[in-house]
Amino acid sequence: MKRIRFDRRATVVVVILLALLFIFQPISWTTVPKNGVLSVIIDRTDTTTADAVRKLRLSGVQTPEVILYPVVSAASAFSSSGLKKGCYQLSPKSPLISLFFKLAAGRVSYLVIRIPDGANIWGVEKLFKESPDLDRKLADFSDASLKADPEVFSGFDQDIDSVRKKFRESASVSYYEGLAAPDTYYYKPGQSDAALLAKMVRHQKQILDYEWQNRDTAATALIRTPYEALILASLIDKEAGQGQEKYLVSSVFYNRLKIGMPLQTDPTVLYAKGLETRSDPKNITKDDLLKDNIYNTYRQRGLPPTPIACPSREAIHAAMHPADTKYLYFVASGAGRSKFSETLGEHNAAVNQYILKK
Numbered sequence: 001m002k003r004i005r006f007d008r009r010a011t012v013v014v015v016i017l018l019a020l021l022f023i024f025q026p027i028s029w030t031t032v033p034k035n036g037v038l039s040v041i042i043d044r045t046d047t048t049t050a051d052a053v054r055k056l057r058l059s060g061v062q063t064p065e066v067i068l069y070p071v072v073s074a075a076s077a078f079s080s081s082g083l084k085k086g087c088y089q090l091s092p093k094s095p096l097i098s099l100f101f102k103l104a105a106g107r108v109s110y111l112v113i114r115i116p117d118g119a120n121i122w123g124v125e126k127l128f129k130e131s132p133d134l135d136r137k138l139a140d141f142s143d144a145s146l147k148a149d150p151e152v153f154s155g156f157d158q159d160i161d162s163v164r165k166k167f168r169e170s171a172s173v174s175y176y177e178g179l180a181a182p183d184t185y186y187y188k189p190g191q192s193d194a195a196l197l198a199k200m201v202r203h204q205k206q207i208l209d210y211e212w213q214n215r216d217t218a219a220t221a222l223i224r225t226p227y228e229a230l231i232l233a234s235l236i237d238k239e240a241g242q243g244q245e246k247y248l249v250s251s252v253f254y255n256r257l258k259i260g261m262p263l264q265t266d267p268t269v270l271y272a273k274g275l276e277t278r279s280d281p282k283n284i285t286k287d288d289l290l291k292d293n294i295y296n297t298y299r300q301r302g303l304p305p306t307p308i309a310c311p312s313r314e315a316i317h318a319a320m321h322p323a324d325t326k327y328l329y330f331v332a333s334g335a336g337r338s339k340f341s342e343t344l345g346e347h348n349a350a351v352n353q354y355i356l357k358k
Helices: 002-022 049-058 065-077 096-105 121-130 143-147 150-167 193-213 226-239 244-258 266-277 286-290 313-320 344-356
Strands: 038-042 086-090 111-115 183-187 329-334 337-341
Touching: 038 049, 049 065, 065 096, 086 096, 086 111, 111 121, 121 193, 143 150, 150 193, 183 193, 193 226, 193 313, 226 244, 226 266, 226 313, 244 313, 244 329, 244 337, 266 286, 329 344, 337 344
Parallel strands: none
Antiparallel strands: 038 086, 111 183, 329 337
């Protein structure tokens, strides 16, 4: 037992001595960027010291992990909330100790916020509230608050006005849903939340306009406007996994629209339920399916009034380029995949196989 304790102590001493040996040496890089500045992004996914060390190595820092680990660990210990998320810029001539001071002080050149695919408006609001050093101009992300700053959504103003007129300012409609593009964004400390949100909206508008100009016009004839395509894309993102699944789900929705069949997609029911409390319910009941609200695609034909989430670029592309199929049904088959069927009989058999027999 004493020998084991001695070996552990000896290991710690060796690591500390190695760290002291290297800490005043210049940071070692695999390749030096042309501008002489290495940018390292520490984001929400980097929750441990090991994550941050791995990110440093992936960004081009060649200093051995056994040296980086105690440096990053010590820097993290200086803050009760751990390492500050953001973009740290390093110079090849800087000693390793400068990395320690930058990480410990949270001296980021840019801060980072990532909007995931399929996030909804209250999810985006939560991410904004958790993001440091934003100048809070928006009271919250409620319709009343966002309506007070229309310039943020200037690219979608006609779409928003059209929905408002149709539903007469109904509280059961989320007028600003789906207008921010999922992506990773960088912002300077002190930037306003309104300006950052406007940047996300402009990005979504650019994606949507490009995809609309390059859409499959024959396959998407039922969709009249880019905004309708955005609505459809949000349904696709919530129902499908990655890759070809999105294009197959897109084809199902188009095939249903062609024959006047309700879209019957659970995420719209979940959205209506969550909209009441601005939360994300995990399941729906038979009573939820029977509720006669404007988002319930079991009760209402056609598209819901607005998107139900912020769709990814791939989902938007899938909405503009559905697969050529005769599928009318699909059911989750496990591992993020779905089983697609052309007839109700085939679909019922798939439901029995993948759902009822579990």
